[in-house]
């Protein structure tokens with residue numbers, strides 16, 4: 001039996017749909033809501049784009065490092081090492 | 085995985101065996117990605133023998149070469165600069181203790197990256213658990229009958245390279261603003277690419293708790309980005 005989700009339920013439990021935890025009827029409830037609700041379509045698309053942007057934001061950071069480490073920090077580390 | 089023999093040994097020195105297991109698994113995926121950039125660091129190989137012999141000057145070279153990049157990693161976990169610097173120092177102490185067993189078949193930078201993430205997690209775990217910080221204002225609001233108070237609008241595409249860069253900067257600063265409990269889950273799952281089970285083990289949470297926290301973190305991040313991403317539309 002497929003229920004009609006409200007937008008509130010859809011957004012609250014969206015993680016089950018995104019993570020693939022929702023199967024069978026539960027998955028169909030999400031799909032049916034999406035087919036009828038442009039607001040939630042926008043919500044999900046933005047959510048997926050957020051996931052992509054999160055990854056992208058850290059992707060190319062490893063090569064050049066923008067900043068120097070304060071000299072005090074380096075000295076602190078070296079002193080701690082000497083103390084053992 | 086074999087390449088991780090050394091790191092595995094290193095992380096054994098730290099409390100929290102689950103952590104090493106977690107990190108060793110990630111290393112396998114990340115190592116693959118980083119191997120292509122081998123050339124930039126091959127001088128590390130020359131350092132290694134001296135490091136293993138306990139040469140202090142060599143260790144200083146190592147610190148100066150890697151500290152900046154590793155501090156950036158620690159800053160993702162801690163908003164407070166002192167905390168990030170502490171985690172960095174802990175990481176170098178752990179690395180120093182573990183160097184003798186480092187076998188050089190993983191890259192030093194990859195190995196150090198694992199260690200600094202590990203020391204950030206140890207530090208986060210050792211803190212007295214604070215009550216869940218309030219994320220409420222960053223979650224979507226609904227009316228009694230179930231519709232959104234402010235209905236979501238479509239987002240625009242970021243086709244322009246400059247704009248994409250600016251948005252990435254924005255994303256990083258928004259992630260920084262998330263309460264630590266949510267930020268950590270987001271960093272481990274979406275940035276460090278641990279899976280749900282690994283994240284749950286590392287943080288001592290259930291898998292469902294990880295999924296829900298991750299959901300909240302993404303929702304909050306979505307909300308913070310929303311004005312920017314709908315702004316270009318009329």
Ligand SMILES: [Zn+2]
Pocket residue numbers: 006007008010033037039040
């Ligand atoms: Zn809806």
